[in-house]
Amino acid sequence: MNSKLKVIKDPPSKDELSNRLEKVRLLMEEENLDYYVVFDPINIYYLTNFAFYVHERPFILVIPKKGIPKMVIPLLEKGHFKLRAISDLEFIHYYEFPAPEGENWFDSYRKLLENNARVGIESTMPMGIAEKTLGKIIVSDIVDKVRLIKSDYEIGRSVHACRVANKGHKKLLKICRPDVMLFTIFQEVSQVMMTKIIQDIPNVNHYATSTLGAVWPPSMSHDPHIVPNVFQKMEEGGPHVSIIQIQVDGYGVELERTFFLGFIPDEARKPFEVMFKARALAYDLAKPGTIMSEIDKKVRKFIYDKGYGDYIIHRTGHGFGITNHEAPYIAEGYDHKLEPGMLISIEPGIYIPGLGGFRHSDTVLVTKDGNTKLTKAPEELEDVIIPL
Amino acid sequence: MNSKLKVIKDPPSKDELSNRLEKVRLLMEEENLDYYVVFDPINIYYLTNFAFYVHERPFILVIPKKGIPKMVIPLLEKGHFKLRAISDLEFIHYYEFPAPEGENWFDSYRKLLENNARVGIESTMPMGIAEKTLGKIIVSDIVDKVRLIKSDYEIGRSVHACRVANKGHKKLLKICRPDVMLFTIFQEVSQVMMTKIIQDIPNVNHYATSTLGAVWPPSMSHDPHIVPNVFQKMEEGGPHVSIIQIQVDGYGVELERTFFLGFIPDEARKPFEVMFKARALAYDLAKPGTIMSEIDKKVRKFIYDKGYGDYIIHRTGHGFGITNHEAPYIAEGYDHKLEPGMLISIEPGIYIPGLGGFRHSDTVLVTKDGNTKLTKAPEELEDVIIPL
Numbered sequence: 001m002n003s004k005l006k007v008i009k010d011p012p013s014k015d016e017l018s019n020r021l022e023k024v025r026l027l028m029e030e031e032n033l034d035y036y037v038v039f040d041p042i043n044i045y046y047l048t049n050f051a052f053y054v055h056e057r058p059f060i061l062v063i064p065k066k067g068i069p070k071m072v073i074p075l076l077e078k079g080h081f082k083l084r085a086i087s088d089l090e091f092i093h094y095y096e097f098p099a100p101e102g103e104n105w106f107d108s109y110r111k112l113l114e115n116n117a118r119v120g121i122e123s124t125m126p127m128g129i130a131e132k133t134l135g136k137i138i139v140s141d142i143v144d145k146v147r148l149i150k151s152d153y154e155i156g157r158s159v160h161a162c163r164v165a166n167k168g169h170k171k172l173l174k175i176c177r178p179d180v181m182l183f184t185i186f187q188e189v190s191q192v193m194m195t196k197i198i199q200d201i202p203n204v205n206h207y208a209t210s211t212l213g214a215v216w217p218p219s220m221s222h223d224p225h226i227v228p229n230v231f232q233k234m235e236e237g238g239p240h241v242s243i244i245q246i247q248v249d250g251y252g253v254e255l256e257r258t259f260f261l262g263f264i265p266d267e268a269r270k271p272f273e274v275m276f277k278a279r280a281l282a283y284d285l286a287k288p289g290t291i292m293s294e295i296d297k298k299v300r301k302f303i304y305d306k307g308y309g310d311y312i313i314h315r316t317g318h319g320f321g322i323t324n325h326e327a328p329y330i331a332e333g334y335d336h337k338l339e340p341g342m343l344i345s346i347e348p349g350i351y352i353p354g355l356g357g358f359r360h361s362d363t364v365l366v367t368k369d370g371n372t373k374l375t376k377a378p379e380e381l382e383d384v385i386i387p388l
Numbered sequence: 389m390n391s392k393l394k395v396i397k398d399p400p401s402k403d404e405l406s407n408r409l410e411k412v413r414l415l416m417e418e419e420n421l422d423y424y425v426v427f428d429p430i431n432i433y434y435l436t437n438f439a440f441y442v443h444e445r446p447f448i449l450v451i452p453k454k455g456i457p458k459m460v461i462p463l464l465e466k467g468h469f470k471l472r473a474i475s476d477l478e479f480i481h482y483y484e485f486p487a488p489e490g491e492n493w494f495d496s497y498r499k500l501l502e503n504n505a506r507v508g509i510e511s512t513m514p515m516g517i518a519e520k521t522l523g524k525i526i527v528s529d530i531v532d533k534v535r536l537i538k539s540d541y542e543i544g545r546s547v548h549a550c551r552v553a554n555k556g557h558k559k560l561l562k563i564c565r566p567d568v569m570l571f572t573i574f575q576e577v578s579q580v581m582m583t584k585i586i587q588d589i590p591n592v593n594h595y596a597t598s599t600l601g602a603v604w605p606p607s608m609s610h611d612p613h614i615v616p617n618v619f620q621k622m623e624e625g626g627p628h629v630s631i632i633q634i635q636v637d638g639y640g641v642e643l644e645r646t647f648f649l650g651f652i653p654d655e656a657r658k659p660f661e662v663m664f665k666a667r668a669l670a671y672d673l674a675k676p677g678t679i680m681s682e683i684d685k686k687v688r689k690f691i692y693d694k695g696y697g698d699y700i701i702h703r704t705g706h707g708f709g710i711t712n713h714e715a716p717y718i719a720e721g722y723d724h725k726l727e728p729g730m731l732i733s734i735e736p737g738i739y740i741p742g743l744g745g746f747r748h749s750d751t752v753l754v755t756k757d758g759n760t761k762l763t764k765a766p767e768e769l770e771d772v773i774i775p776l
Contacts, residue, residue, distance in 0.1 A: 052613075055711070055713035055714070056706075056713065056714070056715070056717075075701050075702075076612065076613050076701050076702050077613050079611035079613070079614050080611065080613045080614045080615065083614060083615075084615070096702060096703050096719055096720075096721075097717070097719070098717060098719050098720070098721030098722050099719070099720060099721045100720040100721055101721070103721075104721065121515065122515070123514060123515050123516030123519075124514045124515070124516065125514065125515050126511060126512045126513065126514060126515075127509065127510070127511050127512070127513050127514075127515065127518055127527050128511030128512065128527070130515055131511075131527065139515050139516070139519065183586065198571065198618055198619070202617060202618075202619055203617050204618075205615055206615055206618075207615055223467035223468065224464065225440075225464050225465050225467070225468045226467050226468045226471060227468065227471075227472070227593055227594055227595055229590060229591050230586055230590075230592075230594075231586070231590055313463050313464050314463075314464050314484060315484045318444075323443070325443035325444065326443070326444070327444070329444075329485070329486060331484055331485070331486050331487070332484075332486070332487060332488040333484075333486030333487045333488055333489070333491075333492065334486050
């Protein structure tokens with residue numbers, strides 16, 4: 001990992017993808033696997049640069065321990081696949097789902113494996129695919145494991161995605177005023193981000209791109225996973241919580257802030273301060289070598305000790321990569337060490353029904369010595385009280 | 389099924405959802421299942437009205453053969469779940485993914501099943517969930533089977549979704565002119581549809597709503613699954629193919645047309661005519677009692693006999709329901725009978741590299757006597773040559 005943070009907007013090189021495959025093969029060797037079968041679209045994208053929606057027609061990547069990986073795709077996707085896949089692959093197409101006898105996806109798929117082979121699969125593989133898989137099946141998420149540590153290229157792409165998030169958030173704070181509808185914010189912020197995305201990456205892959213820019217007003221900010229009514233309006237005071245969650249041409253990041261319009265209610269000062277200090281503690285702890293569950297445990301203890309333990313409803317953070325929600329997890333129960341090149345959120349939160357939610361979230365790179373925030377937006381209390 | 393087609397925009401009643409559950413239980417009885425476990429978010433939405441994204445935190449619905457179904461959800465979704473779920477359910481929350489020992493999703497999940505029970509699961513269930521499932525596992529897609537035949541309520545919702553599609557398509561044809569960018573069309577058409585959606589259903593569920601309005605210009609209309617560059621422009625002539633694919637508060641439909649700007653190139657006349665007649669044949673055949681694979685076989689034969697067999701790249705149609713791509717399939721290999729209350733696309737296509745694609749697609753209800761198109765847009769050649 002290079003310490004200089006460049007913005008990268010180009011598609012991955014063949015070498016970048018070969019390196020990823022090489023890492024998968026090292027883990028295959030460790031587990032003595034003859035084949036690894038990749039079904040999860042996220043993992044296929046990671047290894048090939050080819051993104052797609054799965055309806056009922058399966059796409060399956062079969063990696064033998066040696067030789068060129070083979071990909072089973074529906075006929076309808078041949079052109080799309082040739083245009084976007086970058087890695088060295090042989091592809092085999094089947095006609096349709098379903099198809100006349102002998103022309104189904106599993107007819108092609110089963111030819112690529114052997115009965116007495118050791119075949120690794122993902123824990124996300126659907127039963128219906130696993131049932132058609134030949135060989136001795138071993139469930140092992142080795143692509144997910146490789147994805148944990150980012151290459152310089154991936155970091156560069158994430159830095160770019162964060163620039164998009166920063167721009168969206170700046171717009172969001174600019175147009176947030178009492179009585180502005182959630183729908184307006186959603187539309188305007190998404191548009192700013194999408195415009196930057198297509199300007200920066202004209203040939204962006206829309207299958208690997210999404211933009212969410214929203215605000216949870218005080219009446220619902222205590223419930224971060226609710227679906228708001230878009231006609232709901234901003235109000236004076238707070239806490240409001242902003243949410244930017246995006247995937248930019250295959251790279252997912254997020255940026256979230258607790259903020260106030262005009263003034264901060266007195267009863268919001270203490271929970272804001274506790275959240276802010278819990279967050280500072282998490283940043284202090286987020287260093288290579290620290291066990292992630294320990295960070296969560298200490299951060300939760302801090303919040304408990306300040307009297308807000310009943311208002312914790314989620315872990316301290318999660319990973320980013322292709323998606324904006326993936327391993328590693330800064331969570332009790334996740335007893336692995338942080339390593340340089342991991343990309344995580346740091347977002348301890350306090351959620352008080354009747355008062356609101358308190359959470360700042362950033363996309364943070366774990367470095368050799370500690371961590372660096374890739375997203376940027378006001379943080380300190382005086383900077384998140386927006387003057388009216 | 390009522391023959392009068394009403395527009396319905398309201399959420400489902402408890403009775404509607406109980407009827408769905410009752411049908412699932414009838415199939416459970418046929419297969420002698422003690423429990424059926426639902427993991428697919430689409431099926432959970434169908435049975436509960438609760439929609440969500442699955443990241444790594446599982447949501448699992450366990451239906452016992454008698455008594456109230458139980459749903460395992462993450463703590464973070466408690467408020468969201470209470471707000472949207474309509475059916476009678478008990479819910480059990482777990483703390484997080486991952487979580488301290490004893491507080492993980494599988495700790496809650498495993499308490500709901502027994503070792504010696506017969507437990508039905510979906511073919512889409514991920515291996516990692518199946519591995520934690522107690523009992524004798526039987527893979528059987530019974531919720532998908534129930535979803536095949538629509539209730540009057542579902543038809544009314546789909547009729548509404550088609551009105552949104554019709555409006556979007558009208559706008560699309562209105563703004564399609566040579567040199568207009570794909571991005572403009574995408575944005576304007578999506579906006580018209582989204583505006584109608586939130587006007588009609590202010591409390592729309594955004595987790596179950598999406599709008600795609602796009603045009604494939606002649607240079608790429610032969611390749612319907614490619615991802616276009618949004619800066620690409622409309623051209624004089626054609627064939628262009630329009631694509632409206634939407635999910636409106638949980639109901640998916642589509643509307644697609646082959647059209648021409650200003651004039652039709654001579655070499656496009658014959659393939660258009662063959663597509664048009666193949667489509668008429670499919671409509672003639674689409675009646676209750678007909679085997680779906682037979683329709684596809686006859687339609688393909690018609691296109692083959694006219695000399696375009698090499699340019700068929702997909703089946704005649706697929707089903708709609710919650711999604712805009714699901715069973716049943718009008719496809720060779722799918723040897724089931726059409727039944728009243730099924731909702732399908734009829735869209736035989738011809739795709740000629742260098743010339744373009746030819747496909748009209750509609751959302752079509754199978755009725756007692758035949759079928760009714762729910763979507764509406766110009767069809768005849770003279771109506772799809774847009775004067776400039």
